[in-house]
Amino acid sequence: MLILLVCSAAYAVVFGYLSVLRFESFNSSVDDLGFFNQVLWMTLHGGPSAWTTYSETSFNASYPWQTSSFLLLVPVYAVFPSPITLLLAQSIGVSLATVPIYLLARRYRFSAWASFGLGGCYLLSFQLQAANLNDFHLQSFYPLTFFSMVLFHEYGWKKWFLVAGAVSLVTNPMTLVLTVAFLGGQLLKESSPGPTLSKLVVRLVGWVRARNVESLLLLLGVLLAVFEIAVGLIGQYHVGTSPAQSGSQGYFSDFSARALYFVLAFVPFLFLAFFVRETLLLLIPLLAFLALGNISFFGYIGHPDAIEFLVVGLWGLMLFAKEHTGASLLGRARRSIRYRRSHSFKTRSVPHPNFTVVTAVLVGAVLFVGFSPVSPWNQVPQWVGDVNENPSNIVDVTPADHFLTSVIALIPENASVLTQNNIPQLTGRDTFLYATANGPRPNISQADYILADQSTDSFARLWYSFLQPYVRTALNSGEFGISAIGYGVLLLQRGFHGPPELIGPLPYSPSEMSLSSGYRMGSIAVHPAQNNSFFWYGPYVDLPAGNYTATYHLMIGPGASPSASIITVAVSNHTSSSKIVYASSELFAYDFPAPDTWTDVSINFTLDSFVSSVEFPGLSPTSAAVIEFGGVTVTVEHLALS
Numbered sequence: 001m002l003i004l005l006v007c008s009a010a011y012a013v014v015f016g017y018l019s020v021l022r023f024e025s026f027n028s029s030v031d032d033l034g035f036f037n038q039v040l041w042m043t044l045h046g047g048p049s050a051w052t053t054y055s056e057t058s059f060n061a062s063y064p065w066q067t068s069s070f071l072l073l074v075p076v077y078a079v080f081p082s083p084i085t086l087l088l089a090q091s092i093g094v095s096l097a098t099v100p101i102y103l104l105a106r107r108y109r110f111s112a113w114a115s116f117g118l119g120g121c122y123l124l125s126f127q128l129q130a131a132n133l134n135d136f137h138l139q140s141f142y143p144l145t146f147f148s149m150v151l152f153h154e155y156g157w158k159k160w161f162l163v164a165g166a167v168s169l170v171t172n173p174m175t176l177v178l179t180v181a182f183l184g185g186q187l188l189k190e191s192s193p194g195p196t197l198s199k200l201v202v203r204l205v206g207w208v209r210a211r212n213v214e215s216l217l218l219l220l221g222v223l224l225a226v227f228e229i230a231v232g233l234i235g236q237y238h239v240g241t242s243p244a245q246s247g248s249q250g251y252f253s254d255f256s257a258r259a260l261y262f263v264l265a266f267v268p269f270l271f272l273a274f275f276v277r278e279t280l281l282l283l284i285p286l287l288a289f290l291a292l293g294n295i296s297f298f299g300y301i302g303h304p305d306a307i308e309f310l311v312v313g314l315w316g317l318m319l320f321a322k323e324h325t326g327a328s329l330l331g332r333a334r335r336s337i338r339y340r341r342s343h344s345f346k347t348r349s350v351p352h353p354n355f356t357v358v359t360a361v362l363v364g365a366v367l368f369v370g371f372s373p374v375s376p377w378n379q380v381p382q383w384v385g386d387v388n389e390n391p392s393n394i395v396d397v398t399p400a401d402h403f404l405t406s407v408i409a410l411i412p413e414n415a416s417v418l419t420q421n422n423i424p425q426l427t428g429r430d431t432f433l434y435a436t437a438n439g440p441r442p443n444i445s446q447a448d449y450i451l452a453d454q455s456t457d458s459f460a461r462l463w464y465s466f467l468q469p470y471v472r473t474a475l476n477s478g479e480f481g482i483s484a485i486g487y488g489v490l491l492l493q494r495g496f497h498g499p500p501e502l503i504g505p506l507p508y509s510p511s512e513m514s515l516s517s518g519y520r521m522g523s524i525a526v527h528p529a530q531n532n533s534f535f536w537y538g539p540y541v542d543l544p545a546g547n548y549t550a551t552y553h554l555m556i557g558p559g560a561s562p563s564a565s566i567i568t569v570a571v572s573n574h575t576s577s578s579k580i581v582y583a584s585s586e587l588f589a590y591d592f593p594a595p596d597t598w599t600d601v602s603i604n605f606t607l608d609s610f611v612s613s614v615e616f617p618g619l620s621p622t623s624a625a626v627i628e629f630g631g632v633t634v635t636v637e638h639l640a641l642s
Contacts, residue, residue: 001112004102004119008095011123015132016091018374018394020084022133025397026404026422027459028083030434033135034424036070037083041428043074044081069138069170083424086136094132097143098122100151101314107154108322110357117357118318124364126372127265127310130302133373133394135424137304139172146179146311153186158213165217169224174308177285180221185281186214258290261298264371265309279316286312302373321356400455400487403504407484407491410501411449418447418470420463426451435466444474448494454541455488468542468612475544475610482544482639490544499639506634508616512539513629517621527567527618527627529557535567535618536629537574542612545640550583550616551602553630558596560589564624570617571605582607582614589624598630608640 022028077085098119105115122128122143132140149164168179286309290298369377373394408425411417416431426432433442444450452471454464474480474492481496486504510525516534518527527535552569560566570584583605592599607614616632 001102001116004098004116007120007123008098012091012095014374015094015129016088019087019091019133021397022394023083023087023424024405025395025401026425026453026455026457027395028135028422028424030419030421030424030427031135031436032137033083033086034421034427034432034434036086036136036138037424038427038429038432039070040073040077040086041081042430043070044078045430069167072167081428083136083427090136090140091132093141093144094128095123097147100144100147101318104147104151104154105318107151108318110321114321114357117361118314121317121357121361121364122310122314124361124368125310126368126370126375127301127306130300130373131304131307134302134304137172139175139304139307142168142171142175142307143311143314145171146175146182147315149179150182150315153214162213162217165213166220169217169221172304172308174285174289174305176221176224178282178308178312180218180225181282181285183214183218183221187218257298261301261306262290264301265306266313279312279319282312282315317356317360395457400457400489403487403502404453404455404489407451407486407489407502410484410491411451415448416446417449417451418442418444418467419451420453420460420467422457422460422463423451423453435470436463437466442470444470444477450474450480450492452490452492453488454490460488471542472610472612485544485636485639488541490542500636503636506541506543506636507631508539508541508634509631510536510629514538518627518629523630525629527621527629529559529623529626530621531623532621533619535621535627537617538615540613540615542610543607543614543634545607545609545611547604547606547637549602549604549635549637551600551633551635552616552618553598553600553632554587554592555598555628555630556589556592556595556624557626557628560595560625562588562590564589565620565622566592566624567621567627568619569601569603570619571603571614572617573611573614575613584619595625604637 023033028034073086073089076089079085101122102115102119105118106112110118128143131137145164145168149161149168152158152161152164165179165183169176289305369375371378371380404423405425408423411426413429415429416433417426417429418433418435419426421434421436423434431446433446435442450467450471452464452467453460454468455461471490471492475482480492480494481498482490482500483493483496484491484500484502486502486506488506489504491502509523510520511523513525513536515525515536517530517532518525518535520526525536548571550569550571554567554569556566566587566589568584568586571582572584573580573582583603585601585603587601591601616634618627618629621627
């Protein structure tokens, strides 16, 4: 048990750190993490049903009965009101599930090492790890509450069983369905063989009158499920599309995507679970969800709903190893097959529980190596995450992230903000708006500040594309001034005049550029000594009106004549219909003091208005020398609207 606790603590530390790292590098989302953070913040500052992220709805309108489960987190959140609290609580809650798993296995008379193996198999699950890094979701606590509920049921601890069961019911619509199925299965086990429906109803009424804890929880779960269906959530959020999502791209999954999700979510427990009758009842709602759900995440398994599949599979594995359920089925199958010599297979019993667990651990370890978001050998990261949860978004905090953090500090806590999906740091306030493809359209008249992040991070650039029209409208309106700019970050403040309070450089590395010729070598781009039309182009960024200096970091190889033309650097706006060159400079070999030495070459340019898709290309490289490119840094000299 001690070794398992150490492993669980290590898991909590590692995945807690990675979750916070994603948050601090602005690779988390307002969707989910920001929603939940704002609900808890508003609970402390107004009421448990408040939710202003979308001005057209409220928390209870989307999660009508889950407020009660949120209240359990309020005391912890009140001490440190931040999304980081939710991320750390999630990793700790996920890791703590190993305790009831171990104790339940021991209750089932597993050896200490087999029980440890089950806990280790749980922690090794790449589905669990990917879901853990998927921002924050309440169902991440479901392994802890479900296995605690089963453990307390085994020991007959009714009060604790009620507590764990009640929390399982209110965690998530899918966990509600699974918990109801589990409770129904327990009541069916206690019934006489072959009862009619009327007898079951009479028996259930009797159990309720006798205050049977299973029946009381089941009745509560059924009432909650009816309420869910009545408000349309299961029909809109989990099975169909909500009004905000209708017609949106991405909310579709074909049969192959569903099949992949189904297999990966159950591996390595899928086969075992099918031979355990008790888990078959829980499989039915999961299969219905897979068949009917119109949800985009069926293309990958990093979604929290994979945790619910994992719970069912792991419980099925435990029961399989405990009871050897399915031995007779396998035996009959073997006896039905004959050798050509008329020799039948000998009936074998299912392997010893320890052997079953060891096999599951080995399979889980192999899958961990191949698919875990933290595995360096993961060759298909898209299977464990889409753009929101891709493990490649676990990156170190950069100077751009530090700058954005400093910019956020300029925004007062009571100010209304309009921003984009990758900045959940701002959700703990009364009025928070963000721009997405599918949500209600925010109105800039509601915002005191507009924060844009078109930094080098592709995750940020994606969400900035939805905010860009509001930035342009705000700048053209004359109602906003620029109070901070740098590293792709732009902070607009209503009624602001004067120079920005915070200015930083605008660096663009070769990795952000597209190469028309040449090749990449580490962090630089190299062009051989040959004539081409383009070396690099991009990165297509938005800049407000003002005066700027673009500095190109270049180096050439030896052998060029001093008067030889090397390359032309430029600043331009190139669209499908037009091309505007704001500045350019042809560079000769004499512009480089010495070969094989980095040289900074600067050109000045002016933008008269807000310009989209500004690029800093390298044009017409020649065969005079090898050219190495180390990036472009743009410096803000003066902003016209400041």
